[in-house]
Amino acid sequence: MGTRTSTTDLGPGQRATVWLDVSLPTGSAVPKQLSHRVVVKVPKPAPPLVPPVVTEDVAPVTVSAHLPAVLEPPLRGPGWLDGNSCCDMTPHRMALNPIDGKLWGAERFAIDYEQLQPNGQLFAGDRAKNESYAYFGADVHAVADGPVVAVLDGLPEQVPGDNPTGLTLAQYGGNHVVQDIGNGNFAFYAHLQTGSIKVKPGDQLSSGQVLGHVGNTGNSTGPHLHFHVMSTPDPLRSDGLPFVFRSFKLTGRLANMAAGDALEAGQPAQLQPGFSARDENNVSPLNLDVMTYDR
Template sequence: MFPQRLSPAVLAVCAALMLSACSSGEETGDGTSVPVPADPVLTPVVGSVMFAPTPFAGSDGSDHLVYEVSLTNFMRTPVTITGVKTLDAGAQGTPVLTDLDQAGVAGRLKPTGVASVPPRPDVPEGYSEVLAPGQNGVLFLHLQFEGEAPKKLVHEISVRADGAPPEMRETTERIAEIEVNDAVVPVLGPPLIGEHYVAADACCDAVRHTRAILPLDGTPVVAQRYAVDWEQAGPDGKIFVGDAKDPASYRIHGDDVLAVADGIVVASRNDLPEQVPGEYPANLAIADADGNNLVLDIGDGFFVNYAHMQPGSVRFEPGDRVRRGDVIGKVGNTGNSVAPHLHVHVMNEPSFLMSQGVPSVTDLFTITGRVADTDAFDASEGTGVPLEMAPGVTVSTQEDRMILDQNIVTFRAG
């Protein structure tokens, strides 16, 4: 017997009944009640969380959850995501944790392929709240909270489809339920020692790392979800002084790179040449993207990747044991790098590409300032002008927190 085909009219009725209630149960012959499953709900947009988030403490004093929701438009007409609420599905009353309006969605939803609407000046390039027929998009979410983390999340998606039948033009769906990961976050030592280090493109809304999805081996992964590009300014606020095409002109170039924990080296590379700063190398193989790198297994399923080190500076090979604080290499400009810096990220697999990024915290650091924004950082890195600083930042020494985007920190030995 073949499945019955539903007419468009029936589908419209299904959409109209999205909020229908269901009875509490049916009584059996012996008087007991058997729960009746809820009727299925038609959801023109389907979605799921790509990787369960883990809560962590940030250097801003808040706790955070960072994750992605994959959304797909199953309609034959474009849809506009007009709002997204993140709800605490594990709490009584399902309270709202975040509430994005249409403009907020536009700045966080990246359709795969090409956006179907003209670009807007107020959102990142390639982002849009509109999904074309059959198109997938990734919604990048960032929750801030204080105290106990939610145990379970669910998402209320408001959808408008102007070209659909009247009954389906505006719908609200509850989709993408996920249990929050309660894993312990690794506590790490500093990767460098010194002053005026800038946490560039760091968590939690930096487009270049936190939203760097790669489709590898048939799976979308975000290995760099919590990555940091460490650069350094001098007391004058300049990232480099002298010839911008010479890696040695950059303040961080040649600094010692330190092991952030005891561990075993599972991969390393030492043979790639320095790149000329100022532009990304052309036709670089994906395997060479991290330049001269080292991957350290620190136990409990955590791996630390260090990238872009100087040729010949990486001191350890696979199988070697290192201790926290050991010098493992020197900051360079190898691989897919536009200026000398140290790229560091923690992941759940030994591959620096085919893994999921996981959060970590640094055991001790001092925040001495913060760059105004990514544009200010890019201007300094690209032209040599002093960093424009955010006003009102108080010097603070912190423990066991993640250093967030554009903070300037001091790392001490010991």
Template sequence: MSMRKTAAILTRVLWALFIVQALASPFVDLPYDYWVGWLPALAAVAIRIALNRTEERRTTGTAPAAHDAVEVDPPVAGTWSALNSPADKVPSHGTHYLGQTYAIDIVAESETSPRPPFAPLWPIVRRNGDFPAFGAPLLAVADATVVHAEDRQRDHLSRNSLPALPYFLLVEGLFRSLGGPRHIIGNHIVLDLGDGTYAMYAHLRRGSLRVRPGDRVAAGQPIAHCGNSGNSTEPHLHFQLMDGPDPRTARGIPFTWRGVGVPAGGETFTVGAGAYSA
């Protein structure tokens, strides 16, 4: 059994022990001081922190081997703007962890319903429907096989204000880190494009999946909707290519979108609707 699986099982056992004794304490006179009852929970947190740091060290220390950019179709249609782009810096998100070396974040733009700007004070949070990216269809970037797909995590309110940012970074970020990569990535899909290349779409909308693991998809086929799940300040798409299906162990691969290239941060681009029909 791998260290990760062993640690995960031990963590669940410790949390279960903590919950059971917490529920039983009003009815049973436990033979130790009250603070000792927190030890299983503290041990579970310590194990998760140690596991996260171990996994991060495996992929953060060195950059991926040199790799030619893989050309794929854009994962969206319409008008979008790029954020945290590998056109500006590598690694684009400040880390190689979770295969993010060449990842990009993009947000939808709309003339009729403009994307709300970052708020200095008010409103502290906004509803996801205020952002044109929320619910936008996401498209397969190539003919591929779905190897992973999940959409059960909730879409939280935006964090794009000065008062909400410390909460997002210091509180919410800590708990998501303790929950592991799945809670950072949020709802996501991984596609096997062939030749050792995998595409990951992160922060999908809850309940929006249109495919399941094992499905074959065609380039341009709608596969899910853009959301605001996981470690996200506002509805957007986090897209990346990797050399494996598991972001915890995969290395990033550079991409270029056919007809678009790699948009730099702040650059707006427009993609036609395409010709795919289900």
């Protein structure tokens, strides 16, 4: 049985996934290959067959040359909080889907968007009502030109604060739209409001076009837009691909992951002190960023 608890100890018959973020100095060349050396300390060695330390050099891995898609933001207005994206160990990044005999990392760059209100809170009034979230029903915009390849609508809204049960794999994204944005990139707009989707498969979308509204459907515990870019049209049987937004204003950042949990409980946002707002161009938002999208 799997566990999400980080460990360096493996028992008999166990396997583990190692997550590595390789950072490079600004302007440096991206390597074409990465090699890995794994060193294992054996608790009960049996020399000479099983030495106390086993060192293995793993075959080099070719670094993908796939360039990040350059997109327009899927939302408009101030206070949009980036939850669960790169580069913390968030549920999105650690989600591996075992489908058809392969592990797929569809959500490795996915963003959950919620909107901070002027008082720094996510909702006002009854937490268990979708209407308490002012951004419930906000317009969702196409991030690029390209055709719609899949749509699901008609799933009911969930109750904020409750963990949904009984969902099939096809229902995890809730009401959603999949768009082919070219060069092997597919955009996924998920958890849309019931009955709000304005497009159908085959429709050619223009960048900025409204395709639906922010909702709380599928595997969702509160109103938000889940957005990611993937390698196939299947939201789960795909690998997540990096993307950047052409421009946005970075206005703040939550102090830490615990501040995100406090937000969900009704507390106002605890932001990093002394943060200087700045314009960003052709970069990807990071987990806990707070942004204004003007276009």
